[in-house]
Amino acid sequence: MPDESRRDSITRRRYMRYGGTVAAGGLLAGCTGPESEGNSSVDVETDDDSDYSVEISPVGEVTFEEVPTDVMSYSPQYADMLVALGHDESLNSIGFADYGETLSYFFDPLEGVDFDAEGLTELFSNGSFDKEVLYELDSDVHLMDPAWTSTFDGWSKDDTDEIRDNVGPWFANRYSRQHASPPEEWAADYQFYTIWELTEKVAQVFQEEERFAALQEVYDDMYGTIRANLPPANERPTVGLVTYYDDQFHPYRITGPGFGKAHVRPLEARDAFADSNKTYAENYEAAYDFEGMLEVDPDVILHNFAVTPFYDWGEITDTLEDHPLGQKLTAIQNDRFYASGQSFQGPIQTLLQLEMTAKQLYPDQFGEWPRYEPGDSYPDFDEDERLFDHERVEEIVAGEL
Template structure:
């Protein structure tokens, strides 16, 4: 046992995990020696025990390593069974890989409602947030929580964690040394720049590349491969059935807040747009003289929105608990100017998905968005009301095999 700077007795690194090769630096070997699965042989009837036991066999090395930017190489001695995750895409991955029972926390427990919305219609698949710890508190991140959770692995990008006001790189190194490693990549969501000290060699991944690496951590390559196969078939179905560019709608991806519309790029980089970018639609704001970016770089009042007047309006994050969709839609539809919007008049103002998507949400949000933008090609998307779950489409209306995905999650491959 080792003491930290506060005099508290803390455990040394776990005996099944070691950290090396990343920007955190060095190879940190976990735990104490001699606590593996192998052991010493018992004396036979013809042997005389002595005070000093003599091992007759060497325990088999069952360790395995997974590498991802920015954490570098992480070596595990066994599959993690107590897992911290901050962002909901990692909870999504754990559900997809059949390891959601290992989850001990989320950044915001309210995101459980979003996961429930997407997963409940899949046969035998659900998400249970009971007993999970909420990690975010008053704009800060409490290191003590990580000691209390005592996680085998932290599915949180340490580069992003270092952006919290009360956190330093030394804190990260302390947690890696005394609790367990970090394993995540956050800035691939928008391809934004990580904080100073983490930029050298930072790599961006697709959500499926990140999922593959997480599947390696949990030793689930077959589950991942089966899910990726469904994704590839879905992607090919959508891309091969898109109408000619001249017939595609103009789309405004927005968030509505206090009378203003805040736009997002529908084809921006990163896995946050993995459900809109493949649609090849025309961005209604692309030719606007107002500057905008991924995160509310500009806003439009009703008159400004009417000047842009998209054929389809997708409300970002509307299926999450952060917006009351019924109230948003009623407010816009009942406004004298808002009611003149083409998308509102044609009932094409939709509650859309969200950017914190793991593999399962990506599959479902691709299907959702294809139906919202191209109903003639992919079928109608039903109205959404608060309390709804993802539609249980008949098999002939599904753009991918929902039962097959449920079977993969449930281990019935």
Template sequence: MGKKFFDDVTPTRRSYLKSGSAVLAGGLLAGCTGQSGSETETETTEATTAATETDATETTAADSSYSVSMSPVGEVTFESVPENVMVYSLLYADMAVAYGHGDAVNSLGFDSDAGGRTLDAYYDRLDGVSFDREGIAQLNNGSSSISVDKELLYELDSDLHLMDPALAVSFDGWEQSDVEEVGETIAPWFGNVYSRAHSTPPEPYADGYEYYTLWELSEKVGAVFQAEERAAELKSVHDDLVETIQSNLPPKEERPTVGVVIFMSDTFYPSKINVDGFATSHIRPLGVTDAFAADDVTYETSYDYETMLEIDPDVLLHSFGVASYYDVNSIEQTLADHPVGSELSAVKNGRVYPSGNPVQGPIMNLFQLEMTAKQLFPEQFGEWPEYDGGAYPEIPEEEQLFDRQRVADIVAGN
């Protein structure tokens, strides 16, 4: 049996009303003793009718329940679409918006203004699509480690924790017993985040953990919000976009070498492109040569200027470059002012670009695919315009690689 969205035992606001109907019927029947026959028959009939109507309502509610499965949580059963949802990672906030339930999100893992600005940057180009982050709680209050106060989850009293429980067990001070307690006494967990890079989740979730593509995750979350048709339509837009890009790519030998980095304090932190996981699903379909393919790159890998010049990618893509923590224009200027950084081919040729957020949901992925195609192949897909760090740039309609109005209509449920 899957977990229930409502708790059948604990008398919370998510409990069934079965006990109420039994008390109602029992009380009415018990009160008939000593009354006249006609009164007894009348009240008995009323009680029986009330009980029957209540049972019918319960049957209808039971029939309307639905279940969705995802590793590592297994099958979760919902009695209705969740209306108050805890979200940690930005991709799930983007999914909630995509499926018409952005207003259900009550929290984000980090600064909601920072994450919200990233979503705004894309949503500004979609009529009627927005994310209201007023009152959104920030879950993480740590700095060097992730610290989430379990009591905050009780205060939020969510209908669903749209987050990977394997991530929760990695929080500072959390044990599996805490994860189980929250899932049983507040609301179930539903999420999978280690598919981002196919990394190994912490125990006790490592055995049997399954990995999904971004669009497989989107399909499952769409089912949670009973928005399967919207999920399928967005997937269709994505598939059309990828086909458009891949059918117009130049021969492989004419494609640039690309390095994906984060730059901080005169240090480059590289990421690989052609690896499993949804983190690079906005770059991998473009079939470019990964400048770091020959290196053993991990999250701890770092390069100085001299090492980067030895590798010397044709293009540098800076992750988290859209309406986020990094001002890529300033970073490019810093590189240009450095005696070694200025020798990088990407700097000399003006090919240092803001790149997408690896923790991307379906709407973000569409824009980030288009953005990357333009940055890497301007002759095929049109020039990437100057970007000031705010909203996603205005792209002339004839140079857009996917239909904005179609996406806006899908989000609106039209």
């Protein structure tokens, strides 16, 4: 832990002023505006008319004097947001360097849209991350949920308060990913957001509301196109979303809440695990062996996180295709076992992953998805094969609004 002289030597963040009594308890459990029941307005004293405030659960209201230019981010969805909003050069760190490889997979076909993790401080080390690193980074803002941070080894709520007071504010919301329960001391008024609501809040921090609105318009157009062209419900495939490791299938519900399912839920396929008590949300430790998976036998199997460096897709496909029961799975026999994306998705990944999953589930309606091989990048589809305007996203990232 840094000593008192170290703390005193750190410049107080020039914009970091909380609204005094603002805390998670003053936030509304919902997604409505400031007039809503249970959400009290808070007066924040400022010294300059240029000051602005943004509120997010579980942090409360944060006041900034100017746009942050030195930013800590742990999870890739916030790095994605910074790229989308044109502020990725302000990033000083990320949880895992490998997150950069996944972002590059998705961004590669988009001209001028890229992410370079080289030179960024890798935060995770030896099962946690060191508070001293945050003092050394001396960030203007920490795009990490303090409720989640407090669950890391060696961390507590007092530690997150210390960083807030001595370095800079936290600004993120982790548990919206699957609407999981946050730690008890944060739970009472914890609010859940969609990925677009979270992106809008980050856009407000960086004063990029116009860019955000343009990006959401692209999403809304694609969402409408997809919804208008879905096949009848009784013609949709059964879909199993899983991860495979230790000779077992670990299932997720595709209909579950949270932005982690933003690429599958809108497609309204039939959830192979809808009635299962072994899904990630129901029982994290539960799983299906090959016999159990064959009993479920989804028409389509999506492997979560398969395009990330955290899984060996080549080894997984070889294992299933060579296994005497795995090769009997309908999805294996029909070549409908797909490498899927990740739940830690920001706005650009959500656009691409929804396009990807629509093609994987409904090729007759939206076009075929090519087989993924390790080392591949996201396909560079011809314009008439795209489900959203890729060039418009390139323009938005470049600031051409």
